[in-house]
Amino acid sequence: MSNRLPTLAIVGATGAVGSVMLDILSTRENVWGEIRLVASPRSAGKRLTVRGTEVEVQALAPEVFDGVDVAMFDVPDSVSAEWAPVAVERGAVAVDNSGAFRMEPDVPLVVPEVNRAQVRNRPRGIISNPNCTTLSMIVAMGALHARFGLEQLVVSSYQAASGSGQEGIDTLRDQTEKVAADRTLGERAGDVRAAAGDLGPFPAPLALNVVPWAGSLKDDGWSSEELKVRNESRKILGLPGLSVSATCVRVPVVTTHALAVHATFSQEVTADAARQLLGAAPGVTVQDDPAAGEFPTPADVVGTDPTWVGRIRQALDDPRSLDLFLCGDNLRKGAALNTAQIAEVVAEEHTTG
């Protein structure tokens, strides 16, 4: 047990996830002592505000981790792969938001509402944060699983541009400006493509379109994003045999992922029972009254912490299945917030001994 508040380093403080992390930390009091901001040498010397104070960004180097208790990594996979072990060597616990370690058997993949105890099970000193698409449903699915026993998930995503970082946001904004200028677009094949200009990180225009692709190509036609939903859901829920089919689709939304989920359980589950259980689950907000026009949409959910759940229906042909529609801010619970929550569990160990 220590009287000193723990020291935190945020690697990737200048990125899309990093910026939201600074906002979130500014709302947390008495958790962290010093907070160090780290990014690439390109950003060294930049000044960012956290908890109302300007802090200078440092270039990533081994020394930035000296004296650090917890190091968060909000950087590309390759940077985490190289630098999280360096942070651990220098004495920090690494909480990594990238895909570098998520499926390693000796690295826990943690969602505090679902498997908080796994935080202590970190032989390598590294804890992974799930992918944003998985995170947009897993808190609600974990609560349902605990009561009804999950057997199968069929997931279709409606993923926001910011899942591809700041470049994704900028691309969607540029394309939206361009296609808004011509009220005839979207009625002939290719006209939106011609008008939208630069595709940025997406393989097809995103404005006035949807793109059934996220991530890289894996075996048998699956995208890396779709396999993450399957593999990470299985690991977080502790269900290595869970049946999961996901189709990941990018939509012209700035931030907040949405998911349509068909979930099958080992026992009957009514919509009312699901609504009641989810209504009481930490980290979940139920918004489900279509008669009053009440269901979650990304534009209304963005910037909030919970996983929002609506359109809860018992499948008409199988009383053990539910159909639901979920929304979660991919930069908050989908990334920065969950990382902050994990880091806070570690910080508690530090201050309580």
Next chain:
Amino acid sequence: MSNRLPTLAIVGATGAVGSVMLDILSTRENVWGEIRLVASPRSAGKRLTVRGTEVEVQALAPEVFDGVDVAMFDVPDSVSAEWAPVAVERGAVAVDNSGAFRMEPDVPLVVPEVNRAQVRNRPRGIISNPNCTTLSMIVAMGALHARFGLEQLVVSSYQAASGSGQEGIDTLRDQTEKVAADRTLGERAGDVRAAAGDLGPFPAPLALNVVPWAGSLKDDGWSSEELKVRNESRKILGLPGLSVSATCVRVPVVTTHALAVHATFSQEVTADAARQLLGAAPGVTVQDDPAAGEFPTPADVVGTDPTWVGRIRQALDDPRSLDLFLCGDNLRKGAALNTAQIAEVVAEEHTTG
């Protein structure tokens, strides 16, 4: 058998579907003799071009059907319900694009590629055209069913604004202009809603958003659109016990519905077998090479006739299930084209006896 080419009436010629119908008919030669254009009294006297000739729009009245062989209805449900029987009384076969008659047991619901023979089974003289969401997948699903035996469908839709008619298109365009003007939108809850202005036919803003609602509220939280996908798929495929769960979601696309489908069959089906079968199926185009960035998107499919299928994957946890992504122009195959195809089957009877 008659030497005269049959006379066609298009009721609703001025609408979103009607306009596309005029385009489609202009590409068909030697099918129709006279073509009469009909709409509400508001449009009477308007002149529209079909097959290169200007034709004056007539106000809907019993006399417009005198001498008509086939009457297409591209109008709201209530107008079809009242006027299709009037057209039949005056001697026409009615081909109805509305929801008024689709589930009537004595009205066939026809997709020529799937159940063409049903056209002759019309005791009331009325033939129904399916809903555009069902039509965006049913040609491909029908081909797969014929070979592998369909047992279950889980469907998530990405539906275009024009599914709500011209008002839907105009609303999306107005909102897109408004949200394009401010590059900070979409990062705080409600800012898109405040900027988007008039919601038009949608229950939430559609620009920079997705809206998990289409149609009206039915029992147990289901939307009418979701039940149409279930009921119409069952009727067209002749599978009254087919298990179907659909979640219908509107996306900011002008025209062309997309669907993510998880389909389970009575026997094993590989992605290659499905690709081969669909590649040879009439009315279907396979575009499935993600390594080359090849998959269908609405912006590239709009204005074309086929159902486009890509992202064909065998489910990793069930060799009898496929995951696919489909796109179809909701105003063409989803409405006008399928109606034109049905009408042409009737016209063939007329000219061949």
